[in-house]
Amino acid sequence: MSTLSTLAGPGYPTRGPALREPIAVVGRNDAWDQVRTDLAECGTALLHARLADWEPDEPDGPALRQLLGRDWSRYLDIAHPEIRRRYAASRLLLKYAAGAVLAADPDELELSYGPTGRPYLRGCDQIDISLSHTEDLLLVGLTTLGLVGVDAERADRRLYGKGMGRHVCTPYELISLANLAEPQRNPALIRLWTLKEAYSKAIGQGMQFRFTEFGFGPDGKPARVHRPDGTPGTGDEWAFRTFLLSNGYCVSVAVYDAGFGRAMDTRFLTMLDEECVEAITSTLASGEGPGRR
Amino acid sequence: MSLIESRDGFLRMLRDELGMDLAEEDLFTGLDRLAVWDSMYLLRLITAMEEDSGRRIEVRRILEAGCLDEIRAWADTRGDRGAGGAR
Numbered sequence: 001m002s003t004l005s006t007l008a009g010p011g012y013p014t015r016g017p018a019l020r021e022p023i024a025v026v027g028r029n030d031a032w033d034q035v036r037t038d039l040a041e042c043g044t045a046l047l048h049a050r051l052a053d054w055e056p057d058e059p060d061g062p063a064l065r066q067l068l069g070r071d072w073s074r075y076l077d078i079a080h081p082e083i084r085r086r087y088a089a090s091r092l093l094l095k096y097a098a099g100a101v102l103a104a105d106p107d108e109l110e111l112s113y114g115p116t117g118r119p120y121l122r123g124c125d126q127i128d129i130s131l132s133h134t135e136d137l138l139l140v141g142l143t144t145l146g147l148v149g150v151d152a153e154r155a156d157r158r159l160y161g162k163g164m165g166r167h168v169c170t171p172y173e174l175i176s177l178a179n180l181a182e183p184q185r186n187p188a189l190i191r192l193w194t195l196k197e198a199y200s201k202a203i204g205q206g207m208q209f210r211f212t213e214f215g216f217g218p219d220g221k222p223a224r225v226h227r228p229d230g231t232p233g234t235g236d237e238w239a240f241r242t243f244l245l246s247n248g249y250c251v252s253v254a255v256y257d258a259g260f261g262r263a264m265d266t267r268f269l270t271m272l273d274e275e276c277v278e279a280i281t282s283t284l285a286s287g288e289g290p291g292r293r
Numbered sequence: 294m295s296l297i298e299s300r301d302g303f304l305r306m307l308r309d310e311l312g313m314d315l316a317e318e319d320l321f322t323g324l325d326r327l328a329v330w331d332s333m334y335l336l337r338l339i340t341a342m343e344e345d346s347g348r349r350i351e352v353r354r355i356l357e358a359g360c361l362d363e364i365r366a367w368a369d370t371r372g373d374r375g376a377g378g379a380r
Contacts, residue, residue, distance in 0.1 A: 080328045134331070159333060162344060167336045167352065193333065207332055207356055 015222045016239030017145055017257045022046035025093065026053050032100035035142070039101050043145040044255050047097055048152075048245065051136040054089035064088060066107050067095060090133045090140075097140050098129060118204035130201050137249050146258030149202030151194040155250040159193060160186040168193060170215035172230030187250070191242050192216055194252035195223060199240070202254040216240065295346045295369070303365045310341040320362040327361075335364075342368045 020038050025031045025047045038045035056064040065072050068091060078084045095106035098121055102109070112122040121129060130141040130150045141150035165174050173192060177185050196211045203209070214233060215226045223240035225233040237259070242252045296302030300317055307313040311334055324330050339350050342364075350368050358364040 079322075079326045082328050083326070153333070157333070159337075162340055164337060164340045167340060197332070207335075208353070210352065 015224055016236045017044060017255050018042040019044055019239050019241040019253055019255060020046070021243055022048045022139065022245065022251055025049045025097070028096060032097075035097060036101055039142060039144060043257070044141065044143040044148060044239075044253075045097075045101070046142075046150065046251075046253055047093075047140050048249075048251065049093050049138045050247075051086060051089050051133070051138060054093045054138060055085055056088050056092060059084070059088065064092075067092060069107075069110050071111060086133045086138075090131055090138050093138050094129060094131055094140050097142060098124070098127065101142060102127065114204055116204045116206060116208070118201070130198075132197075132201075134249070137245075137247070139251060141253055141255075143255050145255060146260070147202045147254075147256040149198040149200065149254045150251070151197035151201065152249050152251045153190055153194050155187060155190055155244055155248055157190060158186060160189045165189065166212070168196070168211045170212055170226065170228040170230070172226060172228065173215045176218050188219060190250050191219055191252070194250050195240055195242060195254070198252040198254040199225060199238075202256055297342055297346060297365050297369045300362070300365070303361070306341055306345060307338070307361070311337055315361075320365070321360050323359055324361070338364065339368075 018041075020042055023031050023034050023038065023046065025035075026049065031047065035045045035047055056067075058064060064075075068075050068088070071087075071091060075084065075087055078087055091111060092106075094111070095109050098104070098109055099106035102121075102124060109124065110122040111119055113119055119129060119131060121127060126144060128143050128146065128148050130148045132139040132150045132152045134152050135154060137152050139150050139152045141148040159168070160177070165177060168189065169177065169192065177188055180188055192215070193211075195216045196214070199214070200206055200209055200211075213228060215228065215230070216223050217226060217230075219242070223242070224235075224238065225240075227233045237257050239255045239257070240252065242250065244250055294302070296306045300320060303320070304315060304317065307315055313329060313334075319327070335355070336352075339352060339355060343350050346368065354367055355364055358367060
């Protein structure tokens with residue numbers, strides 16, 4: 001695996017919070033120690049997996065129904081088998097990953113969606129999540145810092161050409177792309193695309209925030225959001241990074257550090273403040289609760 | 294004549310420009326039910342429709358489309374051919 005730039009390496013600088021390479025996850029009990037380590041040390045963990053490794057054993061069985069919870073009816077509503085496979089596998093991976101870092105049973109975690117479709121784990125605001133899947137790749141981002149967005153595309157997917165850049169790029173980016181040698185333009189545009197998708201997912205806007213209204217600088221430098229004229233639009237509270245996986249996918253991540261510090265204990269149950277629970281319990285026991293007069 | 298003015302032409306565009314070999318009934322399938330569809334396909338389609346029609350297309354409005362035929366109908370601004378029209 002490498003970052004996209006030829007300048008990339010272990011010391012490749014990023015602005016903002018540290019971001020390590022995505023961890024490959026093969027089995028249900030695989031690699032979670034590394035995921036927990038990345039989350040503890042960086043505040044963010046990225047992981048990727050093959051679709052085939054995360055398909056449910058029984059696509060219509062009770063185990064999957066239990067795991068999907070409220071997503072079950074949405075899952076059943078998906079007519080196309082390929083989309084159903086990706087839907088189930090991506091949620092399986094996400095819930096196992098979240099369960100590993102929250103010390104919770106994956107079945108206990110409820111995936112909900114905000115007004116713009118942004119997913120979150122209901123009742124677990126200590127961790128933010130992002131999900132991307134394309135072809136046979138599943139990608140998950142987890143952070144305790146604030147917000148995370150991830151996106152993946154095949155690095156060789158054809159995007160550049162025939163006026164496409166006008167819908168994807170700022171004027172500054174269009175000039176930067178035009179200055180590249182022809183073979184470099186498509187991979188550079190794929191990098192920009194995945195960075196924009198990742199940032200849009202992190203802020204919960206999707207394509208409503210037009211890709212021509214914000215941009216990124218050229219590869220090889222720490223990435224940050226630029227205004228259409230190329231001037232900086234974000235500071236060190238955001239971190240962006242792009243990786244080229246050995247299986248040919250270009251993966252980008254955007255992380256926002258809300259400034260609350262890193263959560264050292266992300267376990268599901270410890271997020272309930274013990275003193276608060278005790279106060280409520282004793283109030284209810286004494287008969288002074290709001291339901292008793 | 295612009296390709297987006299007819300469903301046959303639109304299907305040809307989807308095949309030639311996006312590599313999507315679809316039947317006419319697929320034009321009325323929800324976008325979230327198409328096997329191959331994502332935001333990159335959407336922008337490639339918009340670019341192809343602009344090239345074909347010579348008009349700029351409002352991306353924000355296209356984002357509200359539920360199926361390919363709605364995209365086609367909105368891009369074809371003649372106004373007498375809504376997505377619910379005769380097939």
